[in-house]
Amino acid sequence: MEDRTDPRLVRSRDAMVLAATALLTEGGLEAVTHQAVAARAGVGRATVYRHWPGLLDLRLAALEAGMPPLPPMPEELRAASGNDPRAELVHRLGVLAERWDDEQAGAVLAAILGGSRHDEGMRRLRESLLNQIADALRPAVTAAVERGQLRSDVTPETFAMATAGPLFFERFLAGNRLGRDTVDAVVDAAMRGWS
Amino acid sequence: MEDRTDPRLVRSRDAMVLAATALLTEGGLEAVTHQAVAARAGVGRATVYRHWPGLLDLRLAALEAGMPPLPPMPEELRAASGNDPRAELVHRLGVLAERWDDEQAGAVLAAILGGSRHDEGMRRLRESLLNQIADALRPAVTAAVERGQLRSDVTPETFAMATAGPLFFERFLAGNRLGRDTVDAVVDAAMRGWS
DNA sequence: CCCCTCTGAGACGGAATGTCCCATAGTAAG
DNA sequence: CTTACTATGGGACATTCCGTCTCAGAGGGG
Numbered sequence: 001m002e003d004r005t006d007p008r009l010v011r012s013r014d015a016m017v018l019a020a021t022a023l024l025t026e027g028g029l030e031a032v033t034h035q036a037v038a039a040r041a042g043v044g045r046a047t048v049y050r051h052w053p054g055l056l057d058l059r060l061a062a063l064e065a066g067m068p069p070l071p072p073m074p075e076e077l078r079a080a081s082g083n084d085p086r087a088e089l090v091h092r093l094g095v096l097a098e099r100w101d102d103e104q105a106g107a108v109l110a111a112i113l114g115g116s117r118h119d120e121g122m123r124r125l126r127e128s129l130l131n132q133i134a135d136a137l138r139p140a141v142t143a144a145v146e147r148g149q150l151r152s153d154v155t156p157e158t159f160a161m162a163t164a165g166p167l168f169f170e171r172f173l174a175g176n177r178l179g180r181d182t183v184d185a186v187v188d189a190a191m192r193g194w195s
Numbered sequence: 196m197e198d199r200t201d202p203r204l205v206r207s208r209d210a211m212v213l214a215a216t217a218l219l220t221e222g223g224l225e226a227v228t229h230q231a232v233a234a235r236a237g238v239g240r241a242t243v244y245r246h247w248p249g250l251l252d253l254r255l256a257a258l259e260a261g262m263p264p265l266p267p268m269p270e271e272l273r274a275a276s277g278n279d280p281r282a283e284l285v286h287r288l289g290v291l292a293e294r295w296d297d298e299q300a301g302a303v304l305a306a307i308l309g310g311s312r313h314d315e316g317m318r319r320l321r322e323s324l325l326n327q328i329a330d331a332l333r334p335a336v337t338a339a340v341e342r343g344q345l346r347s348d349v350t351p352e353t354f355a356m357a358t359a360g361p362l363f364f365e366r367f368l369a370g371n372r373l374g375r376d377t378v379d380a381v382v383d384a385a386m387r388g389w390s
Numbered sequence: 391c392c393c394c395t396c397t398g399a400g401a402c403g404g405a406a407t408g409t410c411c412c413a414t415a416g417t418a419a420g
Numbered sequence: 421c422t423t424a425c426t427a428t429g430g431g432a433c434a435t436t437c438c439g440t441c442t443c444a445g446a447g448g449g450g
Contacts, residue, residue, distance in 0.1 A: 006416090006417070006418090006426075006427070007416085007417075008415090008416060008417075008426080008427055008428070009426090009427065009428095012427080012428075027313060028309055028310065028312070028313055029309070030225060033406085033407090034407080034408085035406070035407080043428085043429085044428060044429040044430065045407095045408095045429090045430090046408095046409085046410085046428080046429075046430080046431095047427080047428060047429075049408070049409080050427080050428085053408095106312060107309075107312065109308075110305070110308045110309035110310075110312070111309055113304075113305045113308060113309070113367055113368070114223055114224070114302075114305035114306055114308070114309050115223065116370075117223070117301060117302065117305070118222060118223055123370075126368065126370065127370075129368070130368055130369055157369070160364070161361045161364050161365050161369065162361055162381075162384060164364060164368075165360040165361035165362070165363060165364030165365065166356045166357055166360035166361065167360070168360060168363065168364055168368070169355070169356050169359060169360030169363055169364075170356050170360065172308055173308070173321065173324070173325055173359075173363070174325055174352070174356065175311075175318075175321065175322075186357075188388070189357060189385070189388030189389050190384070190388060191388075192387055192388045193383070193384030193385060193386075193387040193388025193389075194384050194388075201395070201396070201447090201448070201449090202447080202448075203395080203396055203397070203446090203447060203448075204395090204396070207396080207397075228437090228438090229438080229439085230437070230438080238397085238398080239397060239398040239399065239400095240398090240399090240438095240439095241397080241398075241399085241400095241439095241440085241441085242396080242397060242398075244439070244440080245396085245397090248439095
């Protein structure tokens with residue numbers, strides 16, 4: 001259990017990760033190479049190799065950095081919505097939609113989708129992403145099921161498919177930005193369709 | 196309007212496109228390079244450059260070849276279903292799901308999603324893909340609207356989002372294969388949710 | 391049969407990749 | 421402040437890849 005806190009190490013590391021995510025956003029995963037990261041971060045080429053010996057390691061680091069966890073639901077907001085499952089679902093999917101509207105998220109998602117079929121690390125990222133979404137919806141979905149607003153066989157995973165699916169489609173296949181009205185319509189249709 | 200029918204030309208071209216799609220399926224878009232295609236197709240490296248001077252041209256050709264149009268709805272099937280919009284929607288989305296279950300389609304889709312943000316050609320491919328889906332659903336959606344089975348403001352594009360979206364999510368984010376039951380449940384929920 | 395086009399093979403200069411070494415500067419401990 | 425240590429930057433190096441060019445020969449059309 002090493003405690004690597006050498007400031008030089010974290011400094012250069014941060015600079016490299018920052019450069020890598022920027023390159024990823026601008027030019028896709030292919031643009032993330034040891035050389036490009038070194039140049040962008042103002043760092044020696046050998047340093048990048050020292051931190052991430054393999055190209056996949058480097059790219060994985062960029063993807064992880066570009067995929068921070070979703071913020072948890074603020075407790076006061078939950079109370080303010082009167083513990084209404086529908087309102088909570090709209091809020092959580094709204095946060096997700098906001099995240100997906102970001103350029104960086106698009107680059108990360110596309111890269112993970114493409115890479116997860118060939119690389120184990122990216123497969124893990126994809127699964128963690130999926131769990132992130134399902135977990136964000138879990139409490140509200142469970143509550144909605146208990147109140148009879150959703151069929152009892154509807155799991156958070158199913159509901160994620162029914163809501164995040166259309167949002168994903170609209171954002172990344174149709175290329176449209178996600179407005180609050182879209183989120184609202186999707187949640188509405190899903191609750192009606194799966195009850 | 197040239198009529199290039201030199202057998203040598205089409206022969207080598209076909210071999211290269213075949214090799215390119217295979218490489219795309221196996222290793223993603225990055226695996227498609229002039230060198231790799233030449234080796235795989237048993238063709239001189241210069242020949243690949245002659246046909247597609249740029250790397251993007253080459254990759255675009257591979258993507259186009261891996262994205263054939265959806266087959267039209269057979270007229271007898273349409274009659275057999277008694278012109279029932281719901282049955283037609285299930286059928287068309289079933290065809291789409293089958294297509295997406297194929298390995299090659301996954302590679303193509305992921306590549307298009309990732310590349311369409313930086314390349315004009317891929318953006319066109321993405322749009323054509325979207326239109327393909329919307330067009331496949333158009334007649335049935337229109338019929339369903341006319342019969343009051345869907346709200347009058349539901350367009351084929353909206354319905355595509357509501358159905359192809361979840362299927363896409365389930366297939367490429369959750370990583371599950373698409374069974375007939377999934378298609379059925381999704382169409383069912385969408386028709387209930389958007390009516 | 392001849393002419394033309396496409397092809398395969400290879401040479402080439404340039405760029406990128408991966409590995410190594412070493413002098414130096416920043417860091418932690420005495 | 422001094423000392424031992426460690427990460428860094430820069431460069432050398434061999435190797436591979438990339439894009440372009442040339443040229444002889446095979447395949448096709450008239």
